Amino acid sequence: MKHYTSIHDIDNINSWIEEAKQLKVNPLKHHELGKNKTIGLLFFNSSLRTRLSTQKAALNLGMNPIVMNVSGDAWGIEFGDGTIMNGNTAEHIKEAAAVVSQYCDIIAVRAFPTLTDKVKDESEHVLKSFVKFASVPIVNMESATGHPLQGLTDAITISEHAKVARPKVVLSWAPHIKALPHAVANSFVQAMQKMDVEFVIANPEGYDLNPEITGNTEVFHNQEAAFKDADFVYTKNWSSYSDYGKVLNKETDWMITKDKIGDAKFMHCLPVRRNVVVEDAVLDSESSLVIQQANNRTFAAQLVLKKILESNK
Numbered sequence: 644m645k646h647y648t649s650i651h652d653i654d655n656i657n658s659w660i661e662e663a664k665q666l667k668v669n670p671l672k673h674h675e676l677g678k679n680k681t682i683g684l685l686f687f688n689s690s691l692r693t694r695l696s697t698q699k700a701a702l703n704l705g706m707n708p709i710v711m712n713v714s715g716d717a718w719g720i721e722f723g724d725g726t727i728m729n730g731n732t733a734e735h736i737k738e739a740a741a742v743v744s745q746y747c748d749i750i751a752v753r754a755f756p757t758l759t760d761k762v763k764d765e766s767e768h769v770l771k772s773f774v775k776f777a778s779v780p781i782v783n784m785e786s787a788t789g790h791p792l793q794g795l796t797d798a799i800t801i802s803e804h805a806k807v808a809r810p811k812v813v814l815s816w817a818p819h820i821k822a823l824p825h826a827v828a829n830s831f832v833q834a835m836q837k838m839d840v841e842f843v844i845a846n847p848e849g850y851d852l853n854p855e856i857t858g859n860t861e862v863f864h865n866q867e868a869a870f871k872d873a874d875f876v877y878t879k880n881w882s883s884y885s886d887y888g889k890v891l892n893k894e895t896d897w898m899i900t901k902d903k904i905g906d907a908k909f910m911h912c913l914p915v916r917r918n919v920v921v922e923d924a925v926l927d928s929e930s931s932l933v934i935q936q937a938n939n940r941t942f943a944a945q946l947v948l949k950k951i952l953e954s955n956k
């Protein structure tokens with residue numbers, strides 16, 4: 644595997660899940676694999692889990708991680724082709740990506756969408772520019788349209804906690820005060836479509852995700868009907884896709900409550916706004932898997948880095 648930019652880079656999700664579980668049992672088994680290798684983690688946006696878990700994953704493999712908050716600390720990067728750079732950007736991605744490739748054996752990038760320019764966001768211009776102009780493998784730490792490290796994590800977590808052979812998994816929209824990206828939801832959908840689960844999506848009218856991603860997955864506009872017999876309720880807010888990047892209304896009655904989810908396990912990628920997205924009674928109960936999910940971020944990232952290191956020996 645050269646790059647990990649999408650859930651579609653996973654060739655066999657079941658074997659990946661099993662391998663991640665083995666890494667979890669013995670995280671330092673491959674500590675020699677990354678010896679004298681460097682990974683650069685470039686953040687255009689904030690992070691807690693991705694930043695720390697990816698560093699931890701690299702350290703478990705013996706790699707040296709170096710981290711940069713690109714938006715705050717680097718020169719402003721220009722992505723346009725042929726731009727006359729007499730504005731706020733001081734360095735072109737052609738040089739920036741090539742230079743970072745001199746220092747790093749793998750580059751991981753986080754770059755969120757604008758949520759105002761659908762065409763630009765869907766072009767994945769930041770992530771794809773790194774793929775194009777860097778000479779080393781690229782890992783997506785959440786881009787405009789996908790968060791494949793999170794999607795792999797969620798698949799591992801569901802596999803670990805499933806009590807039946809083919810659990811029912813519901814992805815439910817929940818309210819939020821801000822317009823949020825579609826990336827986590829998109830990658831979760833793509834991961835569930837690869838797994839042997841009964842998978843449905845619940846969201847209010849106007850919040851249907853990109854139909855090219857949801858495909859044949861059933862979409863409910865009635866949360867209660869979607870939650871019937873659910874084993875896992877995975878919750879995430881996202882802004883409208885059709886009315887791109889907009890918060891259409893507050894829909895506060897879509898907040899996740901204990902009454903709604905019953906015996907189902909609750910999942911969320913975090914960070915989560917308590918009593919807006921989900922009530923305390925869920926997060927503070929045994930039903931919540933959010934901390935276990937966050938722990939699995941390390942092993943999802945470690946598996947991805949291991950596969951890239953093995954492919955590029």
Ligand code: CP
Binds near residue numbers: 692694
């Ligand atoms: N779930 C997730 O990506 O968390 P961070 O934004 O804190 O990295």
